[in-house]
Structures are given as C-alpha cells and as structure tokens.
Amino acid sequence: xxxxxxxxxxxxxxxxxxxxxxxxxxxxxxxxxxxxxxxxxxxxxxxxxxxxxxxxxxxxxxxxxxxxxxxxxxxxxxxxxxxxxxxxxxxxxxxxxxxxxxxxxxxxxxxxxxxxxxxxxxxxxxxxxxxxxxxxxxxxxxxxxxxxxxxxxxxxxxxxxxxxxxxxxxxxxxxxxxxxxxxxxxxxxxxxxxxxxxxxxxxxxxxxxxxxxxxxxxxxxxxxxxxxxxxxxxxxxxxxxxxx
Amino acid sequence: xxxxxxxxxxxxxxxxxxxxxxxxxxxxxxxxxxxxxxxxxxxxxxxxxxxxxxxxxxxxxxxxxxxxxxx
Numbered sequence: 001x002x003x004x005x006x007x008x009x010x011x012x013x014x015x016x017x018x019x020x021x022x023x024x025x026x027x028x029x030x031x032x033x034x035x036x037x038x039x040x041x042x043x044x045x046x047x048x049x050x051x052x053x054x055x056x057x058x059x060x061x062x063x064x065x066x067x068x069x070x071x072x073x074x075x076x077x078x079x080x081x082x083x084x085x086x087x088x089x090x091x092x093x094x095x096x097x098x099x100x101x102x103x104x105x106x107x108x109x110x111x112x113x114x115x116x117x118x119x120x121x122x123x124x125x126x127x128x129x130x131x132x133x134x135x136x137x138x139x140x141x142x143x144x145x146x147x148x149x150x151x152x153x154x155x156x157x158x159x160x161x162x163x164x165x166x167x168x169x170x171x172x173x174x175x176x177x178x179x180x181x182x183x184x185x186x187x188x189x190x191x192x193x194x195x196x197x198x199x200x201x202x203x204x205x206x207x208x209x210x211x212x213x214x215x216x217x218x219x220x221x222x223x224x225x226x227x228x229x230x231x232x233x234x235x236x237x238x239x240x241x242x243x244x
Numbered sequence: 245x246x247x248x249x250x251x252x253x254x255x256x257x258x259x260x261x262x263x264x265x266x267x268x269x270x271x272x273x274x275x276x277x278x279x280x281x282x283x284x285x286x287x288x289x290x291x292x293x294x295x296x297x298x299x300x301x302x303x304x305x306x307x308x309x310x311x312x313x314x315x
C-alpha cells in the first residue's frame with residue numbers, strides 16, 4: 001500500500017535538518033526491507049513572527065510502498081528515531097497517511113494550503129488528523145512539529161508544491177546535454193520551461209551550478225528558462241525556484 | 245556595532261536585514277566578513293554565491309527579509 005510520511009521540526013539553530021532526518025527514516029525503511037520509498041520533497045509554510053520555526057518553516061514529505069504488516073513497526077521506529085536523534089530543543093512531529101484509507105484528501109490538501117496563509121494551532125492539526133483517521137504524533141519538546149508534518153503530507157498530495165530534496169548529478173556546470181539524456185540518466189520525468197512549455201527529447205539544455213527539481217502535476221520536473229533575448233535553454237537557478 | 249545601512253531593529257528588537265530577500269551583493273559581502281557564518285542545509289540555500297547571509301544557518305526568514313540571529 002502507498003503511504004505518505006510527513007515530518008517537521010527536528011532541528012535547532014545550531015544543528016539538525018529535517019531533510020536529513022527524513023533521509024535517515026527512508027534508509028531505515030529500506031534497510032529493514034519494509035518497502036521502497038520515493039522522492040523526498042520540501043514544502044514551504046507560512047513565515048510569521050508568531051510562529052516558532054527555527055529559520056525557514058518548511059516541512060518534508062516522502063511516499064513509500066510498504067506491506068500493511070510493516071505499518072505499525074514503521075510508525076513506532078520512525079517516532080523513536082525522531083525522539084532519539086532530533087536536535088535538543090526541537091519539537092518533532094510525525095504524520096503517516098495511508099492513501100487508500102483516506103476518504104477525503106481535499107480536506108488535507110486544504111489544510112496544507114492553509115498553513116501557508118495563516119497560523120494553525122496544534123489542536124487544529126490533531127482535530128483534522130482524528131477526523132481523517134490519519135496518524136499524527138509528537139516526539140519531544142512542544143510537539144508543534146505536528147502542524148507541519150500534517151501540512152507536508154497535504155501539500156505533497158496537491159502534486160503541485162515543493163522542491164525535491166538534494167541536487168541532481170548529471171554533468172559539470174556549463175555542459176550542454178539533450179533532454180533525452182537527462183530523462184534517461186536521472187529521476188527527472190519532464191524538462192519544462194517556467195511558462196509551461198515541455199521540451200522534447202532532442203532539445204538541448206545548458207546545466208547550471210545547482211540542479212534542483214520541483215513537483216508539478218505529480219511529476220518530478222527540471223525547470224529551465226531562456227535569458228532575455230537568448231535562444232538557449234538553461235536550468236533554473238535557486239532564485240527562480242524560491243517560490244516552489 | 246550595527247551598520248544602519250544594512251540592518252535595522254524590528255518591533256521585537258531583532259536585527260533585520262534592510263535589503264529584503266534579493267539584495268545579493270550586500271548579503272554576500274556581509275557574510276564574507278562574518279565570523280558567525282555557517283552554511284545551512286543544502287535544501288535551504290537560495291543565493292548562488294554560497295557564502296551569503298541568505299544561505300546562512302543563522303538567518304531566520306520573515307515574509308519580506310530575514311533576521312540575523314547572531315547580531
């Protein structure tokens with residue numbers, strides 16, 4: 001069965017990163033042979049002085065295909081991991097959603113979008129989790145990471161939010177490569193311009209320094225752009241990707 | 245001492261960068277001389293110049309700019 005795993009708030013100002021915590025949990029699932037995990041995405045939530053985020057208020061989510069029998073051990077071990085290895089003073093939260101058992105994804109998606117617009121309380125997050133019958137648990141500190149953990153899953157379910165964790169490794173910066181080679185040698189599913197044009201296999205792209213992908217229409221997309229007056233496609237910079 | 249060309253105090257007394265979220269050159273220049281600079285996790289980097297306040301672990305984003313937590 002397909003599950004979504006959301007985690008948030010595992011760092012403090014000096015140490016830890018929620019992306020790294022999520023990668024450890026993915027490794028744990030795969031080492032235990034509980035199932036296979038797919039792309040880890042980062043989702044931006046509201047930036048507001050009244051919210052107790054460390055520095056950027058983002059949460060992480062990945063999906064996994066697992067046998068039903070491994071669900072409980074996975075939840076237990078992931079929670080234990082967050083309790084043991086999250087940074088001191090952090091407030092970790094864990095959310096696990098079984099896709100086939102979720103009756104109303106629209107509510108969860110709406111909640112995800114709400115966390116980008118207004119301050120949400122921990123009680124609201126737990127109330128929605130109870131209503132939807134999804135797993136939501138806190139693992140230290142104030143536990144306010146549950147807000148973002150639930151939001152990470154909701155935003156991932158939109159299929160149109162967030163950047164994938166990590167950078168692509170293709171060729172050296174400045175190299176020119178065609179789309180077919182990008183698709184065959186990386187997890188990228190489409191190469192697309194910022195205004196939505198999908199490049200075909202023989203079109204060429206100049207690689208930039210940092211190759212990041214985003215989640216659009218449920219696909220892992222490498223975004224490209226043309227400089228003003230230019231004819232050459234180039235991979236987008238981190239500045240272009242700020243709002244993804 | 246706080247350089248008022250680049251920083252001001254917000255209503256909470258925190259030191260906020262005046263340049264907003266895209267003032268790349270000053271942010272790189274300040275970080276170049278900052279003893280506290282620490283590169284954030286790769287997923288949180290936004291500036292092309294690696295050593296930039298925008299990429300520092302000790303910046304806390306606000307809706308329009310960031311607060312330096314070491315000033």
